[in-house]
Amino acid sequence: MAKPLLAGNWKMHGTAKSAAELASQLAGYAGEKPEIMVFPSFVSIPAVVNALSEHKDIAIGAQNVSHYSEGAYTGEISGKMLTGIGCSHVLVGHSERRTNNAEGNTLVAEKFAAAQQSGLIPILCVGETLQQRQDSLQLQVIKAQITAVIEKVGLQNVCNAIIAYEPVWAVGTGETATPEQAQQVHGFIRAELGEHGKDTQLLYGGSINADNAASLFSQPDIDGGLVGGASLEAEHFMNIAQQLIERK
Ligand code: PGA
Numbered sequence: 001m002a003k004p005l006l007a008g009n010w011k012m013h014g015t016a017k018s019a020a021e022l023a024s025q026l027a028g029y030a031g032e033k034p035e036i037m038v039f040p041s042f043v044s045i046p047a048v049v050n051a052l053s054e055h056k057d058i059a060i061g062a063q064n065v066s067h068y069s070e071g072a073y074t075g076e077i078s079g080k081m082l083t084g085i086g087c088s089h090v091l092v093g094h095s096e097r098r099t100n101n102a103e104g105n106t107l108v109a110e111k112f113a114a115a116q117q118s119g120l121i122p123i124l125c126v127g128e129t130l131q132q133r134q135d136s137l138q139l140q141v142i143k144a145q146i147t148a149v150i151e152k153v154g155l156q157n158v159c160n161a162i163i164a165y166e167p168v169w170a171v172g173t174g175e176t177a178t179p180e181q182a183q184q185v186h187g188f189i190r191a192e193l194g195e196h197g198k199d200t201q202l203l204y205g206g207s208i209n210a211d212n213a214a215s216l217f218s219q220p221d222i223d224g225g226l227v228g229g230a231s232l233e234a235e236h237f238m239n240i241a242q243q244l245i246e247r248k
Helices: 016-027 042-053 080-086 095-100 105-118 131-133 138-153 155-159 177-198 213-217 234-245
Strands: 005-009 037-039 058-062 089-092 121-126 163-165 202-205 224-227
Touching: 005 202, 005 234, 016 042, 016 058, 016 234, 037 089, 037 131, 042 058, 058 234, 080 105, 089 131, 105 121, 105 138, 121 138, 131 138, 138 155, 138 177, 155 177, 177 202, 177 213, 213 224, 213 234, 224 234
Parallel strands: 005 037, 005 224, 037 058, 058 089, 089 121, 121 163, 163 202, 202 224
Antiparallel strands: none
């Protein structure tokens, strides 16, 4: 069974100072924790690395990475730059980037490949829109999103990464997939990965909070969560982390 993991996506919130404070608060929680990971904005990463310098049990990732390794790409950030400042992970294909920045499956696959080549562990985000769910296309959409990456890097490399199922209609909306809806997709992804995907961490994301976390985490193929809004407050996030550790 995959190890429990809770990731906080801080999106474009706060400042370097407030990000460092939040990181210090998380580090202050004693006791048993699942694997914890935080995704501050690019410019807040050094402050968070500094705040967590004595807390290596909290991993730090970026929210995006260039698909290029180096060169004349104004405004882009390479994987090597991220590992160079202490990142171990990166989000790839988050629905907000797919929607707001026109990132399609091909570009997402290229970013995934670039991330792994530079030594980062990608969290590949997949998920269907409301319209696609209403048309019962969710499994087809998710299959296409994952297949594009498998075709680029091979199945084993996808199994070595982390996958987050985040239905677009649940991200930042306050609406959550039911545990059964989430498990259907997670079970499908697990089956698509086959034999080598048994230990691949599959996260659910989309309006997770302290009230709905336990029922989602009770599902057999949900290994943890990718939390947005509820990750911005240390106590709320750690409450969710506790529920992951105590899941039934
Ligand atoms: P949310 O965001 O928890 O605020 O819905 C999740 C995400 O975007 O990863």
